[in-house]
Amino acid sequence: MAKFRKKPVVIEAIQFTGDNSAEVLAFTGEQARSQNFGLRPGLIIHTLEGDHAAGVGDFIIKGIAGEFYPCKPDIFAATYEAV
Numbered sequence: 001m002a003k004f005r006k007k008p009v010v011i012e013a014i015q016f017t018g019d020n021s022a023e024v025l026a027f028t029g030e031q032a033r034s035q036n037f038g039l040r041p042g043l044i045i046h047t048l049e050g051d052h053a054a055g056v057g058d059f060i061i062k063g064i065a066g067e068f069y070p071c072k073p074d075i076f077a078a079t080y081e082a083v
Contacts, residue, residue, distance in 0.1 A: 009064055010083055011061055011062060011063065011064070011080065012027075012061070012062040013059045013060060013061045013062065013071075013076070013080070014027050014059065014060050015057065015058070015059050015060075015073070016043060016054055016055070016056060016057065016058050016059070016060060016070075017056060017057075018040075018041040018056040021034050021041065021043070024043060024060055027060065027062070028045065028060060028062075028068050030046075031045065031046045031067075031068045032044065032045045032046065032054075032060065032068065035053070037053070037055065040055065040056065041056060042054060042055050042056070043055075043058075043060070043070070045060060045068050045069060045070050046068070047067065047068065047069045047070075048067050048069075052069065052070050053070070054070035057072075057073050058070045058071060058072060058073065059071045059072075059073065059076045061076075
């Protein structure tokens, strides 16, 4: 089995705090919308694979092709570092 390493790519991302919906929506343009999940604030992110939910603490990432997708904070921390 061949092995591959992920190319170093700089991405843009914002963490959803629950209080910064306007900032996240401005970042994503029309690719996200606010959506409460019961009493918890959330977002629906329109991704290339369909709509995905994002909750408080999740990062919203802008991919290399301009697409957006949510990422859980533990995965984000294991994958990305600040530049």
